[in-house]
Amino acid sequence: MGLVPTMGALHRGHMSLVDEAARHADVVAVSIFVNPTQFGANEDLDQYPRTLDADAEACRQAGVGILFAPGREAMYPEGEETRVRVSATAHDLCGVHRPEHFEGVATIVTKLLTLAGPCVAVFGKKDYQQWRVIERFVTDLFLPVQVVGAPIVRERDGLALSSRNVYLSADERVRALALSRALSAAIGAHRSGERNAEALRSLVRRAIEPAFDSIDYITTADPRSVVPIDGEVGDEALLAVAAHIGSTRLIDNVVLGVDDPPIADVSS
Ligand code: AMP
Numbered sequence: 001m002g003l004v005p006t007m008g009a010l011h012r013g014h015m016s017l018v019d020e021a022a023r024h025a026d027v028v029a030v031s032i033f034v035n036p037t038q039f040g041a042n043e044d045l046d047q048y049p050r051t052l053d054a055d056a057e058a059c060r061q062a063g064v065g066i067l068f069a070p071g072r073e074a075m076y077p078e079g080e081e082t083r084v085r086v087s088a089t090a091h092d093l094c095g096v097h098r099p100e101h102f103e104g105v106a107t108i109v110t111k112l113l114t115l116a117g118p119c120v121a122v123f124g125k126k127d128y129q130q131w132r133v134i135e136r137f138v139t140d141l142f143l144p145v146q147v148v149g150a151p152i153v154r155e156r157d158g159l160a161l162s163s164r165n166v167y168l169s170a171d172e173r174v175r176a177l178a179l180s181r182a183l184s185a186a187i188g189a190h191r192s193g194e195r196n197a198e199a200l201r202s203l204v205r206r207a208i209e210p211a212f213d214s215i216d217y218i219t220t221a222d223p224r225s226v227v228p229i230d231g232e233v234g235d236e237a238l239l240a241v242a243a244h245i246g247s248t249r250l251i252d253n254v255v256l257g258v259d260d261p262p263i264a265d266v267s268s
Contacts, residue, residue, distance in 0.1 A: 009163035036103030182207035184261035
């Protein structure tokens with residue numbers, strides 16, 4: 001079995017994980033659960049899009065064998081008090097701005113892996129740090145599952161698909177493109193030999209500051225450990241961003257030296 005854990009409002013990004021799981025497994029299972037413990041007190045748990053009927057249809061059409069959409073009480077029954085916490089990998093980037101987030105993620109994913117018992121579980125590199133956190137606890141807890149990371153699926157104009165994109169107004173949707181353009185420009189600079197972490201980060205900052213309302217972080221990091229790098233980055237480096245447009249928080253990333261630019265021609 002190949003498991004694809006999601007929070008629903010399924011889009012092509014999620015369905016690419018289903019396709020990836022089908023390459024590794026005979027039966028694909030999708031879970032849909034908007035996990036309350038990974039949302040902070042002032043975050044969008046209540047507003048988070050819930051489209052279960054459409055999601056079920058998309059799963060049916062994609063040949064998903066099992067759809068698991070439990071209620072809150074099933075995953076957090078009365079009396080539960082156990083959490084899974086990852087230290088260094090979860091410490092920086094989103095860990096700084098969403099202090100309880102990865103504990104919620106690690107806890108729910110551990111429960112889902114334990115319940116489903118898949119051979120393979122597929123996660124998107126859209127949530128790059130999440131993927132590395134999951135790899136970490138799966139290794140540390142000796143969970144018998146192979147963790148697969150799948151590439152980011154984007155719109156043609158570069159915007160990374162996200163269930164949260166529905167929050168964006170038409171104007172905000174246009175402004176959001178600054179992010180993938182900035183990451184493309186950073187790939188260009190890295191390819192031209194730029195290795196100074198601060199120079200790469202400021203290039204991104206200058207490009208997104210006019211379009212975004214606030215920036216949580218622009219971080220260069222080791223692509224394996226997700227530990228931030230200052231000074232010089234290597235031939236391969238994670239460049240990850242979280243920033244807000246209005247009340248919508250968007251994240252995106254590239255691995256410099258590995259990924260192709262989200263937008264082929266950044267001058268157009
Ligand atoms: P979510 O429903 O947002 O919790 O995401 C469920 C899974 O889908 C996670 O492993 C995400 O990283 C992955 N995912 C979400 N958006 C994308 C995308 N645009 N491309 C690839 N994977 C994605």
